[in-house]
Amino acid sequence: MPRGSARPVVRPLFAQIEDLLVDRLRSGEWKPGEPLPSESEFAEAYRVSQGTVRKAIARMAADNLVVRFRGRGTFVASHTNEREHSHFFHLHRDDGTKDFPQSRIISCRRRKAGLDMTRRLHLDAGADVTVIERLRVIGGAVRAIETIMVPEERFRGLGAMRGEDLPNELYPLYETRYGVRVIRAEERLKAVAADAREAEALGVTVGSPLLEIDRTAMTYADVPVEWRRSRCNTEKHFYFSALR
Amino acid sequence: MPRGSARPVVRPLFAQIEDLLVDRLRSGEWKPGEPLPSESEFAEAYRVSQGTVRKAIARMAADNLVVRFRGRGTFVASHTNEREHSHFFHLHRDDGTKDFPQSRIISCRRRKAGLDMTRRLHLDAGADVTVIERLRVIGGAVRAIETIMVPEERFRGLGAMRGEDLPNELYPLYETRYGVRVIRAEERLKAVAADAREAEALGVTVGSPLLEIDRTAMTYADVPVEWRRSRCNTEKHFYFSALR
DNA sequence: GAGTGGTCTAGACCACTGT
DNA sequence: CAGTGGTCTAGACCACTCT
Numbered sequence: 001m002p003r004g005s006a007r008p009v010v011r012p013l014f015a016q017i018e019d020l021l022v023d024r025l026r027s028g029e030w031k032p033g034e035p036l037p038s039e040s041e042f043a044e045a046y047r048v049s050q051g052t053v054r055k056a057i058a059r060m061a062a063d064n065l066v067v068r069f070r071g072r073g074t075f076v077a078s079h080t081n082e083r084e085h086s087h088f089f090h091l092h093r094d095d096g097t098k099d100f101p102q103s104r105i106i107s108c109r110r111r112k113a114g115l116d117m118t119r120r121l122h123l124d125a126g127a128d129v130t131v132i133e134r135l136r137v138i139g140g141a142v143r144a145i146e147t148i149m150v151p152e153e154r155f156r157g158l159g160a161m162r163g164e165d166l167p168n169e170l171y172p173l174y175e176t177r178y179g180v181r182v183i184r185a186e187e188r189l190k191a192v193a194a195d196a197r198e199a200e201a202l203g204v205t206v207g208s209p210l211l212e213i214d215r216t217a218m219t220y221a222d223v224p225v226e227w228r229r230s231r232c233n234t235e236k237h238f239y240f241s242a243l244r
Numbered sequence: 245m246p247r248g249s250a251r252p253v254v255r256p257l258f259a260q261i262e263d264l265l266v267d268r269l270r271s272g273e274w275k276p277g278e279p280l281p282s283e284s285e286f287a288e289a290y291r292v293s294q295g296t297v298r299k300a301i302a303r304m305a306a307d308n309l310v311v312r313f314r315g316r317g318t319f320v321a322s323h324t325n326e327r328e329h330s331h332f333f334h335l336h337r338d339d340g341t342k343d344f345p346q347s348r349i350i351s352c353r354r355r356k357a358g359l360d361m362t363r364r365l366h367l368d369a370g371a372d373v374t375v376i377e378r379l380r381v382i383g384g385a386v387r388a389i390e391t392i393m394v395p396e397e398r399f400r401g402l403g404a405m406r407g408e409d410l411p412n413e414l415y416p417l418y419e420t421r422y423g424v425r426v427i428r429a430e431e432r433l434k435a436v437a438a439d440a441r442e443a444e445a446l447g448v449t450v451g452s453p454l455l456e457i458d459r460t461a462m463t464y465a466d467v468p469v470e471w472r473r474s475r476c477n478t479e480k481h482f483y484f485s486a487l488r
Numbered sequence: 489g490a491g492t493g494g495t496c497t498a499g500a501c502c503a504c505t506g507t
Numbered sequence: 508c509a510g511t512g513g514t515c516t517a518g519a520c521c522a523c524t525c526t
Contacts, residue, residue: 012514038492049516054493064488070493071523088487092432188336188482191435191453209435209453214482238432238458241485243332244308256495282511293497298512314512315504 013048018056020046025065025076026220032078032175036066039074065183079171079182086169088185088217091138091237099139105163106133106145110152120216120227121151128152130159132166135201136230144232145201154180154225170226171217180225185217189239192231202233211239257292262300264290269309269320270464276322276419280310283318309427323415323426330413332429332461335382335481343383349407350377350389354396364460364471365395372396374403376410379445380474388476389445398424398469414470415461424469429461433483436475446477455483 011019021042030036039057043050057074060066064084068074077084085100092098113121113129121129129149136144148170152159155178167173174180190212199206210231217226232239255263265286274280283301287294301318304310308328312318321328329344336342357365357373365373373393380388392414396403399422411417418424434456443450454475461470476483 014514040492051517052515055514057493068493069524070521071491071525073492073524090485090487184486184488187485187487189433189455189485190478190482191455191476192478193453207451209437211433211435211455215487232435234434234436238434239485241334241431241433241483242428243334243431243459244428258495284511295498296496299495301512312512313505315506315510317505317511 014052014055014059017042017046017048017053018059021056021060022065022220025060028179030076031179032076032181033080034076035072036074036076063183077181079169079175085172088171088182088215090187090240091143091232091234092240093139094236094238101143101168102137103166103168104135104137104142105166106135108132108159108161108163108166110159113149113151117149117227121149121224123151123153128159130155132170134163134166136232138237141236142202142233143237144230145198146228146230149227150225154178174225181219182217182225183219184222185215188214190214194231198231202231204233208233210234213239258296258299258303261286261290261292261297262303265300265304266309266464269304272423274320275423276320276425277324278320279316280318280320307427321425323413323419329416332415332426332459334431334484335387335476335478336484337383338480338482345387345412346381347410347412348379348381348386349410350379352376352403352405352407352410354403357393357395361393361471365393365468367395367397372403374399376414378407378410380476382481385480386446386477387481388474389442390472390474393471394469398422418469425463426461426469427463428466429459432458434458438475442475446475448477452477454478457483 024030039050039053042053046053057066057068061068064077066074067077079085079087089101109131111129111131113123113127117123117129118125118127129151132148134146134148135142136146150158155174171182174182191209192212194202194204194206194208194210196206198210199208202210211234213230213232215228216224217228219225268274283294283297286297290297301310301312305312308321310318311321323329323331333345353375355373355375357367357371361367361373362369362371367373374396376392378390378392379386380390394402399418415426418426435453436456438446438448438450438452438454440450442454443452446454455478457474457476459472460468461472463469
């Protein structure tokens, strides 16, 4: 999507503080789940008022970069937290409830990136990628088949992992094992027809309509780190999107 | 969707001010596009500091209830503004560009609400509704067929309008003619198979996969005012969703 | 009790708009 | 020019957590 607009020449103080703090987050100075220094410490260190630091951190909290607790402190957001678990999973049962998906790995291999991957993941030609194929089981039934592509460079050794060792949720793994924190994602949805392989995996007839979810996941500074394509049987589920 | 949680017993001042202002917005005290009184006026009237009013209005701006301009003032948000035009339309061309849809009315009739409509629109049994059917033309080709359902009570006389008199965009009409401002919407997406009628309208074969977008549009206080169901040919377009 | 973030105030200065 | 919203400061009080 058309993103990223030119920055104004002069930035407010709080925005500059925010930039500095986001840079320090990106550098890994504080790991996911760890506490940041307090507002007053930052205020003193940067020689600005506490209110200015507050505004900077409030924006980081609004962007889900950190979470704040009164009386406890400010912590780097983490996908390992229960609250953020499946934060990016938008399939709901028709009755509106949301039950969390299980994963069943089909394959996990290392490959050379195709042209599409190099473009989506901002890779050089010939770069290595790990490609994971898996089924997603919701409420006991296979509801989606998913292809996940990540650069080997950032996730060294992932391509050599055995399927049984891969967890249900990948983003916590990205965080803890590779220090890659997924911040936001963009999804492109289409209706497509099931091919023979998909139809068999999902237990539907060839040509059945499937919801394709094409996701690019990004870390700090909008750098893409994962490309994922799911094809979902939406007979009993829907993808939820809130507009405002 | 599971929405609306219990309010805390004691609400901060700024939140109370926000509630009061939203109530006054809802009452129609200021029409879309019109200016609100200034921060300092509200501060004096409610006997709170200007900073507290600022925080209340900032939240209303974040919710797209109002728009603010430095030097000019605060204005009630309106779908008639260019910026908000097609704000809720999420279909993009495959190349990422977004061109705006034209509408071709198929029919516009008054009916008795079915059980589904009474439930979706919070109506009494036997209530009258206006049902509009139309095609959406994007880039010269028919890309979607759409059914729109609104309560006659709120949109009196809409059901008697001739198709030629209905504009491309309905939300500006809702605003100017009926004083109904759409604030937010929820969409549920599925992949479905085209039936004979849809296939003919969209120029695809029967059974082709279509993206169904099922939207409930709401005004202030999450009151539903429109139910809309679109079935889209996504061969050359995708539905965009940003996750954070 | 010391330390955290959340609320609220009061006042200053600024950029920008309309006249 | 007066009036608007945007930024920044400094300080007070609060609810809450940890030890």
